[in-house]
């Protein structure tokens with residue numbers, strides 16, 4: 001059974017197929033047509049970390065597809081009191097049709113998926129945030145940035161940086177990642193990205209110089225300097241990331257018509273200036289809306305895959 005845990009598990013064709021499906025579901029929704037592709041289905045949404053976009057977009061998404069979402073926060077689940085992931089998986093997946101999880105380690109998510117009878121979707125882990133990247137790529141397409149774009153990611157080598165590495169190396173576009181020294185993406189994930197890039201033709205640059213990354217880029221993106229779970233490192237990171245803010249001076253090095261993306265929530269005056277976030281190149285709220293559409297595409301695609309595998 002196919003899960004949606006990381007883009008590493010997907011081919012270029014599959015990623016584009018899901019995006020196409022999401023775009024067509026978005027078009028239908030914009031015309032007021034809410035096709036019940038997942039009529040009567042239940043999506044369990046397990047959250048071990050906070051969320052605004054992921055929760056709302058999945059809950060509204062499954063509802064618009066004719067199903068219902070079950071919001072399960074760690075505080076309300078026995079999981080929060082130590083019930084193992086593998087037991088939680090075997091219980092919940094007997095009662096629902098699909099599960100989305102936001103948790104800490106990717107290993108925990110994979111453990112859940114291993115024991116689950118139904119498709120599992122990664123709603124963010126410390127390592128990856130693949131559903132966000134599907135919305136980001138949809139936003140790039142809508143702004144005509146899908147044709148051999150140069151994407152510059154400025155900031156922490158975190159779950160977003162890792163997900164960009166997977167998307168670029170699978171689809172074959174140029175990705176430049178600029179991080180402060182000591183905050184580079186995970187070396188194993190970088191190595192895998194280079195392996196995928198050999199097949200796709202993607203160019204990947206890792207640098208400690210934001211200017212080098214942004215020069216003539218089509219898309220400039222960043223993320224918070226301290227992710228969920230790193231709150232204790234916040235003060236240290238503020239110092240270590242000095243010079244890595246995406247501000248107008250940096251943005252000017254990108255192409256004139258470059259777009260600015262940010263998965264949000266944004267910290268103004270840290271990884272991005274108010275001027276850039278609120279400026280004409282910023283498409284961050286369209287990007288946030290696309291979470292809804294992209295994830296509807298993912299859920300419908302996973303359901304179709306499951307039905308295919310049952311028929312085989």
Ligand code: CP
Nearest residue numbers: 051052053054263264
């Ligand atoms: N971008 C994103 O995943 O936002 P939330 O943490 O609000 O879900």
Ligand code: NVA
Nearest residue numbers: 158223227228263264
């Ligand atoms: N890197 C951030 C993304 C939030 C959507 C975090 O993990 O907190």
